Amino acid sequence: xxxxxxxxxxxxxxxxxxxxxxxxxxxxxxxxxxxxxxxxxxxxxxxxxxxxxxxxxxxxxxxxxxxxxxxxxxxxxxxxxxxxxxxxxxxxxxxxxxxxxxxxxxxxxxxxxxxxxxxxxxxxxxxxxxxxxxxxxxxxxxxxxxxxxxxxxxxxxxxxxxxxxxxxxxxxxxxxxxxxxxxxxxxxxxxxxxxxxxxxxxxxxxxxxxxxxxxxxxxxxxxxxxxxxxxxxxxxxxxxxxxxxxxxxxxxxxxxxxxxxxxxxxxxxxxxxxxxxxxxxxxxxxxxxxxxxxxxxxxxxxxxxxxxxxxxxxxxxxxxxxxxxxxxxxxxxxxxxxxxxxxxxxxxxxxxxxxxxxxxxxxxxxxxxxxxxxxx
Amino acid sequence: xxxxxxxxxxxxxxxxxxxxxxxxxxxxxxxxxxxxxxxxxxxxxxxxxxxxxxxxxxxxxxxxxxxxxxxxxxxxxxxxxxxxxxxxxxxxxxxxxxxxxxxxxxxxxxxxxxxxxxxxxxxxxxxxxxxxxxxxxxxxxxxxxxxxxxxxxxxxxxxxxxxxxxxxxxxxxxxxxxxxxxxxxxxxxxxxxxxxxxxxxxxxxxxxxxxxxxxxxxxxxxxxxxxxxxxxxxxxxxxxxxxxxxxxxxxxxxxxxxxxxxxxxxxxxxxxx
Numbered sequence: 001x002x003x004x005x006x007x008x009x010x011x012x013x014x015x016x017x018x019x020x021x022x023x024x025x026x027x028x029x030x031x032x033x034x035x036x037x038x039x040x041x042x043x044x045x046x047x048x049x050x051x052x053x054x055x056x057x058x059x060x061x062x063x064x065x066x067x068x069x070x071x072x073x074x075x076x077x078x079x080x081x082x083x084x085x086x087x088x089x090x091x092x093x094x095x096x097x098x099x100x101x102x103x104x105x106x107x108x109x110x111x112x113x114x115x116x117x118x119x120x121x122x123x124x125x126x127x128x129x130x131x132x133x134x135x136x137x138x139x140x141x142x143x144x145x146x147x148x149x150x151x152x153x154x155x156x157x158x159x160x161x162x163x164x165x166x167x168x169x170x171x172x173x174x175x176x177x178x179x180x181x182x183x184x185x186x187x188x189x190x191x192x193x194x195x196x197x198x199x200x201x202x203x204x205x206x207x208x209x210x211x212x213x214x215x216x217x218x219x220x221x222x223x224x225x226x227x228x229x230x231x232x233x234x235x236x237x238x239x240x241x242x243x244x245x246x247x248x249x250x251x252x253x254x255x256x257x258x259x260x261x262x263x264x265x266x267x268x269x270x271x272x273x274x275x276x277x278x279x280x281x282x283x284x285x286x287x288x289x290x291x292x293x294x295x296x297x298x299x300x301x302x303x304x305x306x307x308x309x310x311x312x313x314x315x316x317x318x319x320x321x322x323x324x325x326x327x328x329x330x331x332x333x334x335x336x337x338x339x340x341x342x343x344x345x346x347x348x349x350x351x352x353x354x355x356x357x358x359x360x361x362x363x364x365x366x367x368x369x370x371x372x373x374x375x376x
Numbered sequence: 377x378x379x380x381x382x383x384x385x386x387x388x389x390x391x392x393x394x395x396x397x398x399x400x401x402x403x404x405x406x407x408x409x410x411x412x413x414x415x416x417x418x419x420x421x422x423x424x425x426x427x428x429x430x431x432x433x434x435x436x437x438x439x440x441x442x443x444x445x446x447x448x449x450x451x452x453x454x455x456x457x458x459x460x461x462x463x464x465x466x467x468x469x470x471x472x473x474x475x476x477x478x479x480x481x482x483x484x485x486x487x488x489x490x491x492x493x494x495x496x497x498x499x500x501x502x503x504x505x506x507x508x509x510x511x512x513x514x515x516x517x518x519x520x521x522x523x524x525x526x527x528x529x530x531x532x533x534x535x536x537x538x539x540x541x542x543x544x545x546x547x548x549x550x551x552x553x554x555x556x557x558x559x560x561x562x563x564x565x566x567x568x569x570x571x572x573x574x575x576x577x578x579x580x581x582x583x584x585x586x587x588x589x590x591x592x593x594x595x596x597x598x599x600x601x602x603x604x605x606x607x608x609x610x611x612x613x614x615x616x617x618x619x620x621x622x623x624x625x626x627x628x629x630x631x632x633x634x635x636x637x638x639x640x641x642x643x644x645x646x647x648x649x
Contacts, residue, residue, distance in 0.1 A: 030575040042589050047582040051504040051572045083557050090553045093627030094546040
């Protein structure tokens with residue numbers, strides 16, 4: 001996450017540092033910094049600027065110029081680092097290469113060290129000028145020394161760099177915190193994504209799911225249908241077998257009954273002729289007859305149940321039968337109506353009109369002339 | 377007392393309907409106005425954000441380089457006027473301290489090199505500028521301007537390529553500001569090289585008595601090319617820094633938008649919680 005306050009503060013501070021470093025460089029190379037009192041053909045103060053100091057053969061001045069060179073270099077570095085930090089703040093604000101931007105911003109922290117170095121060297125120059133007998137700080141008025149003017153921007157740079165370091169370090173730690181947080185969140189999100197991916201990879205597509213569900217439904221229907229058919233077939237077979245068995249059972253019984261009837265007839269004839277001594281046998285025969293009749297009734301009821309079951313198994317049969325009956329009824333009615341409809345010719349006006357015959361005697365009236373009559 | 381007792385039922389319901397309709401219309405009007413206002417602001421913001429940076433900085437660098445080259449090579453570096461024993465002398469000196477007549481003025485040598493040989497604190501000159509400075513500084517400034525020109529050429533090539541290949545806005549603005557930073561650094565270097573010609577006036581004012589002692593009266597020295605170069609450098613510094621600041625402000629707007637979006641989402645989340 002971008003720290004807006006930090007970005008704006010660092011940008012402002014780096015701009016101010018750039019401006020101040022340019023000013024201090026300008027002051028160093030523009031103002032005459034030291035002066036000497038010449039006592040040759042002109043007895044006056046000679047002012048030395050930075051360029052003049054470079055071309056002197058005086059040892060003391062040479063030493064001071066060395067220190068000035070150091071200050072010059074350090075201010076140049078301050079300028080470069082502050083420009084880099086400004087660029088860093090731009091890069092950081094872009095949010096594209098935030099880490100690189102933050103590194104650039106942190107580069108600006110070197111400004112504090114360099115500004116301390118510059119101030120230290122300047123203080124040393126001031127001290128050496130105070131100690132020397134020949135050299136003195138250059139001034140326009142009695143107390144307006146140029147060397148102190150060059151010190152002012154450097155001191156401001158130091159103060160700004162302290163603020164800069166404070167904001168930059170705070171921002172850095174915040175960034176690290178946010179980065180770690182975001183890293184954890186990203187890891188969590190990645191884990192969740194992976195889990196989701198794996199779940200979805202294992203999950204089949206919509207089409208396959210639909211196909212599978214369709215196949216399942218069909219298989220269930222098929223199983224159900226097959227079970228029903230098998231049951232029907234099995235039940236039919238069983239019932240057929242049962243019927244056959246029963247028929248087989250019934251056939252010998254029928255034969256026996258027929259034989260017995262014949263025998264009875266013969267016996268009756270014999271009874272008539274002679275009273276039979278085997279009355280018990282007749283009773284038994286009667287019982288068997290009754291049993292056979294019961295069995296026959298049972299088979300009939302069984303057949304009825306079977307037919308009803310078959311009707312139940314095949315829905316729509318009754319409906320079809322009903323519809324057929326209805327259709328036949330309607331047909332019959334139509335036929336009857338058509339049969340009853342008769343075209344009649346009026347004997348008076350000779351107009352032909354159709355009428356329906358109702359009953360044996362139907363009264364009719366001509367629609368054109370109004371002549372009345374009866375049809376038998 | 378019931379209000380229904382006074383007002384007939386139909387009138388009562390009619391009033392309610394009218395009030396509802398009016399309130400609805402008001403709400404719709406307000407929302408419509410708000411939507412219109414939002415739409416306007418949004419489009420403006422979008423336009424501002426989608427704008428790519430001003431990619432003519434390279435061309436500006438090249439133009440400044442050409443001007444500087446012309447100034448250094450064909451413009452007089454210094455104008456000197458003084459009263460000598462034989463009369464008034466006024467002359468324009470170009471780079472390498474060459475003049476149109478190719479005449480060597482001995483008095484001018486004393487200006488740039490001090491006549492004092494037995495001074496207590498010996499210095500080469502009293503004004504901070506030597507004759508050699510007119511050969512070294514033009515060379516150095518030319519080299520620096522060449523570097524600036526190369527920088528500008530690279531950036532113009534980048535701008536041309538950018539027209540054909542649509543680069544990312546952030547990337548373009550980062551490169552833009554980095555080139556601007558390079559321009560600022562080079563121009564500061566040139567500025568500090570030529571600042572000695574400006575500081576001459578301060579030293580000249582303070583050390584005038586030493587120059588007077590070398591029998592040169594009514595001396596007027598005006599540096600022409602260095603001052604123009606200083607102005608060019610100043611212009612480059614200002615343009616480059618403004619370009620950098622504009623880029624930064626664009627990003628600042630983006631950050632603001634991001635922060636507002638984030639704050640809205642956070643507020644919504646809090647409300648949900």
